[in-house]
Amino acid sequence: MSTTPAHPAHRAHPAPPADPVNTAPPVESAPSTASASTPESSRAERVADAALALLAERGMRGLTHRAVDEAAGLPQGSTSNVARTRQALLELAVRRLAEREARVLALHELPDPRTGGLDSVVDALALATHRALTRNRELTLARYELALEATRRPELRTYFDAAGARFREQLGALVGALGSTTPERHVLSLVAWADGLMFSCVAGTFHTRVPGLEEVRAGLRELLEGMTGAGKPVV
Known part of the structure; x- marks a missing residue:
């Protein structure tokens, strides 16, 4: 059961077609309150998930302690008990964002390029990128809000x-x-490509045209082949 209630103004986005590869990273879903975690951690997760949903829906100005209480379905004052200041609330949201995006990307489950080759890496990264554009669009929007705010808050930037x-380190090992x-230079190019694609399709000029999985896969293959030479026929 989702802990992030839908807001009346929130528009549902059509679900993408089913992923054709069974070994893909799992789709990130809203966390359930029915878990083995402590009541304190469960409440903190509810607060953080509600904060992320508000950031995606209303932007930074819509993020208040009272709004989080309402969105999370918690008694008034609950968010202040978990994160007393705005800075603490933003830090909680960033940590939760990292946890949830890690489940979307699931880099720890990527196949070993030395055995799976370029195709296995392209498939996994393409699926993760496509999900960030579609099923996990809300998380992507929240990340942009937090990234911009971090440019004005050094503590949040940390x-x-x-x-x-952590993400760049894992990508570096992959391209290596x-x-x-x-690898460091190539990771910069790879992240810039993915970030540019996601921003353009989530909030930019291509927001009405989200590329299909095959388009994302083709773009990644072209990029990684050019960087590494992997997959090219030996002359």
Whole structure:
């Protein structure tokens, strides 16, 4: 059962077609309150999930402690008990965002490029990127709101950068295993490509035209082949 209630103004987006690859990273779903976690951690997760939903729907100005209480279906004052200040609430949202996006990307479940080759990496990254554009669009919007706010709050930047560093480290290992001789530079190009695609299709000029899974896969293959030479026929 979702802990992030729908807001009346929220527009539902059509579900994308089923993923054709069974080994894809799992779709991130709204967390359930029925878990083995403590009541305190469950409440913190409800608060954080509601904060992310509000950021996606109303933007940074719509994020208040009272609004989070209402969105999470909690008694007034509950959010203040979990995160007393606005900074604490934003930090809680960033940590929760990192947890949920990690489930979407599931980089720890990617096949070993040394055995699965370029195709296995392209398939997994394409599926994760496509899900960020469709089923997990709300998380992507919340990330943009938090990223912009982090440019004005150095303390928040620290939390945001820590989550990004872990992701970049894993990507670096992937492109290195595919044959990249400059993985740090190639990770920058790969992240820039993915971020540009997601921003354009979620909030930019291509917001009415989300690419299909095959288009995303083709773009990633072109990029990774050019970077690493993997998948190209040997002459």
